[in-house]
Amino acid sequence: MYQHDGEDVFVIDAHVHLWDASEENITHDGGEQFIQCFYDYHTTFTPDDRQWDMDEYRKYGQERMVEDLFGNAAADVAIFQPTYLTDFYDEGFNTTEQNAELALEYPERFVLNGTFDPRDGKEGLEYLEELHDTYDIQGVKLYTAEWRDESKGWRLDDEEAFRFLERCSDLGIENIHAHKGPTIRPLNRDAFDVKDVDDAASSFPELNFVVEHVGLPRLDDFCWIAAQETNVYGGLAVAAPFAQNRPGKFSEIVSELLWWLGEDRLLFGSDYALWNPDWLVEEVIEAELTEEHRAEYGVEWDLETKKKVMGENAAELYDIDVEEKKRQFREDEISQQFDLTDHYGEPAAADD
């Protein structure tokens, strides 16, 4: 847990990946360009002394991931968000199955999300059910700009997508994370446009729609939709590292988000390995809103707000009992490995 002003902040990193962009796994130019694009983001928003080499960035493996997330207790729990990209990568870039190896080894530390692609039709529905049956997933990460043969993307408000959302609803998969981020492809069809979220969210009020990257560069469309649809949430991945090298901009974006959505519908995510929580969590929690923004927007980035955004809101969506987690972490394998058993408080017997 991050200690801030003498208080513990339980951190759920709601957006992490375990990817493989090794050259052997790349089967399409798009795969190489994709990881290069990620690496540009990584170097742009990472302090110089914390930047990775390209080689280690391509494929970092389970051990390093566990240490980067939990080694200094910056994150306490992490949520896997898969990104398949099977037209670019032989074995996929970051699939549920790949993530599951680690998630099943440390089930108390990871939440495993699945995915669906409406273009897969009946087989896709079967796959969604298989993920649900095998891993008991509570959420899916959707990548609407993913290439599939001739298709360069799909929309959440497509009729076919609605069939999948209905199935999610039937299966109790309540958390729908849609990647809505910087424009990278495809051509003029703007597959990261956030407007499709509007119709989906109002049609499925029982589901929660987490717009990852708060729609940047469509923060305006995102906030306007979220202001009207109370089941729309914002994932802070990409916005978060602004805290490090563009603090004024971070202050402004967070102020807007708090003004339009309030403090209950924002989720912290590092987007690991785009950025490492072991420095990013500190940057975000220690960030301050400028006097000017606090006055203009009438919002606060105070301890209560930080606790919600950094963990409590995600805990709410994923039914995570934070106090129970803390008890578990007094003696789980990761706490022992990183000498964190004291970190999570007194042994259970001495509690209360």
Next chain:
Amino acid sequence: MTDARDTDETIDRRADAPNRERVREALDDVTDPELDRSIVELEYVDAIEIDDERVTVAFTLPTAWCSPAFAWMMAVDARDGIEALPGVTETRVILRDHMHDEVINRGVNERLSFEETFPDADGGVDAVRAELDEKARIARQYDAVERLLEAGLEPAQIAALRVADVEPADETGDVAAVYLRDRALAVTVPMEPIESYLEKAEATGVVSTPDDALFRTPEGEPIDPESFDLVHRRGRLATVNMSGQGGICDGLREARQQRLAVDD
């Protein structure tokens, strides 16, 4: 690249021949459609070469993954802007280090349409361009309205303004007179933000006649004074979105230049 001395010689040779200054001015008017900022200001332009009546411009975007539609718009706008200069008979635009650079360069320089250039795309770029123009209009409205609020106008007065209520206050054109209360009263403010707003408002078609309401909701409707604050908030949000994305683009461009420098 041509340096300043060459430019002077060019001017000496023929008054209406293209020179670097005029080319740069033409490029000043070309904006990154997502950021509503000039590609010159954003430092995308790498080189301007002038060979008598032929002008070649090279530019690089922050990442190879920049939207091909946006790249296309900037390349076409640069081409058309330079071509409109007196004395230019041939224009060539070279987009560098983009995943579709060859395709885009061929399409733009051979004067193909976007659809011809990208047969697998779903149609043209007009809809995307219109949407981004509309966002630029909203952001520019915010800046203009801020000036009017600073000058002491009330929200209801601002919402009631018509296009004809704004006039140049003097012959310099730098100051605007904004008429209130059936022209009984005028307030002066800098012309630039209002002019800049009007340019986009006219381009997007939300205002066309002197009697039209000057400022609009993001949907293009006249503003109900009751919802003035919300509309103004949405304008603010549009500016935050653009400058936020600008921060990402700036950072990516710097990171990429460092990487390319290392690779070299």
